[in-house]
Amino acid sequence: MFKIKFWESGVTVVLPDGYIAKMKSLLGDEYEEFIQSYDSERYYGLRVNTSKISVEDFLKIFPYELKPIPWCESGFYYRKDVKPGKHPYHAAGLYYIQEPSAMAVVEAVSPQPGDVVLDISAAPGGKTTQIANKIGEKGLLISNEINPLRAKALVENIERFGIRNTIVLNESPERLLNSFRGFFDKVIVDAPCSGEGMFRKDPEVCYSWSEGMVKSCSKTQARILDVVFELLKPGGLLSYSTCTFSPEENEQVIDEFLKKHPEFELIDVAVSRFFSPGRPDWDDGNPELSKCMRLWPHKIEGEGHFIAVLKKLDGDDIKYSNKKIKTNTSKLEYFYDFCKDALVKPEDMDNITIVGDEVYMLPDFLPNLRGLKVLRYGWYLGQLKKGRFEPSHAMALGLRKSDVLRCVDLKSDSEEVLDYLRGQAIGIPESLYRKSGWSLVCVDGFPLGWCKIAGGNFKNHYPKGLRINW
Structure with a gap:
């Protein structure tokens, strides 16, 4: 029996016996070092919103001590006694509070300015906001979340970060194929998993773990990959990550995918130097699996994660045209009156449309969204009401x-x-x-x-x- 003490709450949780036996078998001599990591306090991190402020300028104004996270230039550790969520800078969207290991996923796939990116399981928004910082205003980000309640938190974090060029969807992976086949430069799959890497962070995950859950998650992960691979352009990159240790959800899922899809290959990425390699010996010995990354809590200052980056070597290169949403521009007179009264350069507010009574600034490139449940069409500016326009909180946070x-x-x-x-x-x-x-x-x-x-x-x-x- 091994117990975890959660330092914030004082709660003590017993790790599942099946999990303990499994990790002993997998890790052998390394098990004792691994299991002792549960006696250590977890690490706390935040990531600077570089779309609003440079890292250099942020460090000049943030009132607490920070320590750099090695694998993320905009990421920093903060002390447990600091409460960054209770600082006005958090309300202003100057940073995102995020577990340090989770920052490695987007760093591994390295979105570039102008990229078209899909974050397929995007809530609550950590990876989405990190992607948005990297692709800039000329890129396009589709943030999808199948769970409606979690999607609400996703929208809130996107708006707090002042992100303008993100379309938020509430769809299943399968439903995305009709609109986005061969569309994306990068696809990020942060897969639902058994959560073993989060045991030190969340006692509820310990309570829910079972071998049956591991097997169920493995099947779900394989199903998601069998859909999303079609969403990539030739040459595009697919990032697959979990916050669990089970080979059934990690190396074995990736190996099964590669066998079914020879047009993909695992690639080495720059951040892999900070982490341990994948374990081919926990599958069928395919040496390519060593290009995967394992983030172990006894080897880094962070929780457990698994990351694999795959490249699509060939496939259909599908061309997309820019779709315009038809709108009655005469209804926008109240919006433009507001802009003239409140903004220095009202003429900069272009590519404006109305959806219902909501006003949006659309991204420069808008894909075909017909038939999809869209929660945000880009930058949500506000609402047309009787005889007036009322600006949104999202508009305020997207301005300077x-x-x-x-x-x-x-x-x-x-x-x-x-x-x-x-x-x-x-x-x-x-x-x-x-x-x-x-x-x-x-x-x-x-x-x-x-x-x-x-x-x-x-x-x-x-x-x-x-x-x-x-």
Whole structure:
């Protein structure tokens, strides 16, 4: 019997006997070092939103000590006693709180500026926000999440990060084939798994583990890969990852896939130097499996992961045309009135469309989305209401201070910024006292949300569902 103590809660959990026996058999002499890692506190990480601020500038303003994560240039460890989720910079989307090992997945597949990328199991948004930072505004990201409740968290994180060129879908992998066959430069499959690598982080995962779950996950993983390979362009890269140790969900899934799809090959990637190789001896001995990566908690400062990157050598190179959503532009007069009143360069707001009563700025390239459940068509700007346009929180977070005519800029260490995040009224700067209209609220120059000033009164428009109680 081996127990894990969860340091944050004080809860003690017994590791499953079947899991212990399996890891002893797999690891042999290495088992004792591995199992003792469960007596260590886990590591905490955050990743800088480089679309909003450079790493160098972030380190100048962040008030707590950070230590670089070796495999991610924008990733940093922070101490357990630090609470970065309770800092206004988090509300401004300057960073994403993410387990350090999880950052390796996107680094391994290395999306490039302008790439077209699919994150097929995207919630809650860690990998999606990391991809968006790498592909820039000229790329296109399709973030898909089959679970509607998890998709809500995905949308929230995308909007907080100020990402403009991401389409969010709520679909099964199979349903994507009709629209995206041979479409993507990169596909990221963070597969559902038995979660053994997260035992040190989440006691609930320990309770739910079983050998039957491992086998069930293995079948699901193989089914997903048998669909998504068709979504890649020739020369495209497929990243497969899990947060589990079981060979049945890792090397064996990859080997089975390669046998069925000889047009794919495993490739070496730059970040592999930080991690242990895959284990061919835990499958049928195929030496190519050593190109996979295993992240062991007793060898790195992070939780357990498995990563494989595969390249598609050939296939159909399908050409896609840019699809336009038809819209009644006459209905946009209230939106353009808002832009003239609130923005420095209203003419920059182009490629605008209406879906229902919601206004979006579409990505430069829009694929055929017919028949798909779309949660976001790009940058969600706001809603047309009777006789007016109301800007969204997503619009505020996607702007910069220099984009707007009116701004209330608060200090990160002030009580006023916390009052704003609580949904309370705050003082109006003298320069805005006699002005009326929508104004951007910022923290140290970074957008937090909207307020509305009228007749010397301040109306707080920070979303009720995001307001803090501390």
